[in-house]
Amino acid sequence: MRLFFLLLLLFNVLGAISQDPNYSSLLLDGSLTRNADAVIRQDEMVVDLLSQKSMVIKRKKVVTVLNESGDKYAVAFVGYDNGRRVKNIEARVYNAAGDQIERIREKNFKDVSAVDGGTLYSDSRVKYYPYTPINYPYTLEFTYEVSTKNTGELPASWQFLEDFRVSTENSSIKINFATPDLKPLTKEINLEGVEIFKEENNNSILFQAKNVEAIKEEGMCPSFFKLVPQIRIRPVNFHYEGYDATINDWNDLGVWMSDNLLRGRDELPVATVSKVKKLVDGVEDDLEKAKIIYKYVQENTRYISVQVGIGGMRPISAIDVDRVKYGDCKGLSNYTKALLKAVGVEAYYVHVEAGREQVDFDEEFADLAQGNHVILAIPYKGRYYWIDCTSSVHPFGFVGDFTDNRKAFVIKPDGGEIVSTPAYLDEQNYQLTKASYRLQVDGSIEGDVRIDTYGIQYDDRFTLAERSDDKVKEHYKDYWNYVNNLTIGSYRFENDQDQVHFTEHLSVDAAHYASKSGDRLIFAANAFNKYGFVPVRYRNRRLPFEIQRGFMDEDEITIGIPEGYAIEAMPESISIENKYGRYDLAFELLDGSIRLKRKLLVKSGMYPNTEYDRFRDFLKNVSKYDNAKVVVKPML
Incomplete structure (x- = not known):
């Protein structure tokens, strides 16, 4: 009980000395700080469409930053040009208790070109203030007013959340229009589960939301744009750059x-x-x-x-x-x-x-x-x-x-x-790897690899031909990061732009690729295309997951074993097929060598959160079988 009264006294004192107690981060509701790096305390925009050729926008935005990751949301900047005038620009900073610790007037804002590297766009500029925080949490309040003849620049959307891990305490947009023909059209997107207040009359529209909790980003979830609750807005009759439009x-x-x-x-x-x-x-x-x-x-x-x-x-x-x-x-x-x-x-x-x-x-x-x-x-x-x-x-x-x-x-x-636009679907994003390598008695390997890519896989690789020698070798050491002691020998590239087909030829070697157990050598047969991505595990997955671009890999690898050695153990062939794709792995014994054939197809698609574990299990199995080991030992 004594602790309760001490805490109550502390909050009363803090409230008494704060210039604006509403900005005290100590009073934030726990639902708004959960999974959040920042809280939008207030985001208010009022748009006045005075005529088809006159618009005034007033905005006030208050952001409480809870930690360093939230700094990017406490930004004070606004763009302008010859057709867009800015005035009444100001920022204020408050500490955790809500006390004002800094006031930034318009003269303190930096005024810079919005474009680097050219003079053709010299009238496009930005006013901004780069605030550097001392402690967390802190709150930044930013206000400005914009006037323009270009009513076609009416804000195109109003988002009630700014990003993943950002919550909103109070957000509103009001559009006043002088005549009925200036009334914009609106479209409500992703408002399920959000309490929205809407008011509309003959000369204004208002949308307001309060206490919108942060969305925690999850691996492979859809983009924030596809999830964010928002109002889309568009003018029907407007003026832009000297031209009227309907x-x-x-x-x-x-x-x-x-x-x-x-x-x-x-x-x-x-x-x-x-x-x-x-x-x-x-x-x-x-x-x-x-x-x-x-x-x-x-x-x-x-x-x-x-x-x-x-x-x-x-x-x-x-x-x-x-x-x-x-x-x-x-x-x-x-x-x-x-x-x-x-x-x-x-x-x-x-x-x-x-x-x-x-x-x-x-x-x-x-x-x-x-x-x-x-x-x-x-x-x-x-x-x-x-x-x-x-x-x-x-x-x-x-x-x-x-x-x-x-x-x-x-x-x-x-x-x-x-x-x-063109779609590069699943099998069209194709990679074919053909390789041969020989295992030595000391566990090292040396061999040659050819990789052919098409579609989006081409897009991921064709710029290798423009990189320096150091960058090329760095790429392969990263690509085959599971191969220790890798050395890249010679390499060359072929870029067939007419067929959108890129080919890589290279020779490689790696010391101690196989581990030794007595006189046995143990190694992963698939040295050149292991699928290492296993999605993060979630105890309670909330969001759907999306595979935007499917792909198909095929591999054929021939492995020579040391003379005088025989195969003691080799993985069994396996096939897995489901709605997310297909995986085939087969081994064939040849005279003194092993041939590995592998195919992995991952299909594009949007899937509900309830299927995430099944998809994850599929890729876990792919990773497991890609790491399957072969054991060879000397013949008696």
Whole structure:
């Protein structure tokens, strides 16, 4: 009882001296700190759509950081440019008790370019303050106001959680619209289990949520974007970069972008047009012309990283890119499109959400905000060929795992459409390993390996050909990290870009690969393609799991045993097949050698949490059999 009154007195004292007791981290509910590195105490946005050409956004965000891992969520920054004005920017920092310990005024914020490496985007800037914490927990409050004519930049979504391991105490967005035609459309996503307050009337919409617990990330779970509770928002009638728009669907948006943001951006200098026409002189086939132009762009331009939203949605003109020889994804794609047009090849500008996570455009929700990257689609004989103009190394028509298998927005002069990019499915992501090695009496091995890869497995390996000798050898020592004392001898690579096929040839040796037990030698037969990934075990798995890209490996390894030795023990052949894939392992005795044949297929798919243990058991068995040992001993 005495302890209770002492604690009560302590909290009363802390509350009395705090400037804002609501920011005391000591008062946080345990449900919000569980599985959390940070807590969003308050995230409030008010959007005023004053007219089709006037929007004001006011935001206040308060984050309590519980530990070092949460620092990345206590950020004070806002972007602006010539069409986006920022004012009333300020930050305050509070200690664990809720006492204000620092106030950061606008003059203390750093003001830097949003882009490195170029001057074409010089009006895109960021104001930020890099706060360095002294103790944990601490709280950062950040406020600002933005005004713009570009009402098309209405926030595209409002997430009630910021990331895995971040909870939310209070979050709200209110959109006020001066006239009914400015009312945006909204779409509710993943709100099951979240208590949402919604209020809508003739001139405003409000969404609010309180006490949303953090989601703990689990291995192989879907991306946070697919799980986060959110409201998607899009304007129907808006203004952007000098143009009014009324958008009801993707077709409307395609026409509007073609007529306004892309029109006139494809003009080229006469000298450049003449140059590229000479490059394709005598070539009749449009696809062959496109390959020549793509190679020209790869060899004569460089990419600078700029997000789609920075510098606006409109690409830099082809004339400017031709002059400086660099650009972001928008600029390089538009430039390549212009070069293709100059030689009579049609190509379409494409918005896509790029990254290893496959994220689709929402077919029923047409807006400017979806997508973070631009590529091109070239129509040819009833299908599209896709090229990423920011890559200086990828083969023509191969997009790799950066933009594969997702719905993207293809912008054509007569309208827009949602189209799926190429999918590299399961068996198409193929690796074939053929190897032979000889086991020596001292337990060492020496041999030759050939690895052929296709699909996404090609994408993972073809850049080996561009690496230094040290980096190549470092790669193989990491790839075969279960082989101690590995030495890489000679190696060479073949990169067939037409067939998207990469081949590795190398010689290797390793001392003490086999362990000795008396006069016996014990070793794992599969020296060159063990599957070592076993998913983490969970006592109470909560989230579904996803295999975004399946693959198939086939291996054929011939093992020579020392002269005068015989096989004492060898693993039995095994076959396992289920909904997640298939595993086959077989051994064959030859004259003085062993032949191992192996096949592993892992299928892509989304699976419920209740199946996780079965999938994990499948891969555990694969790992176990891949490590199966052979025992040889001298013949009597």
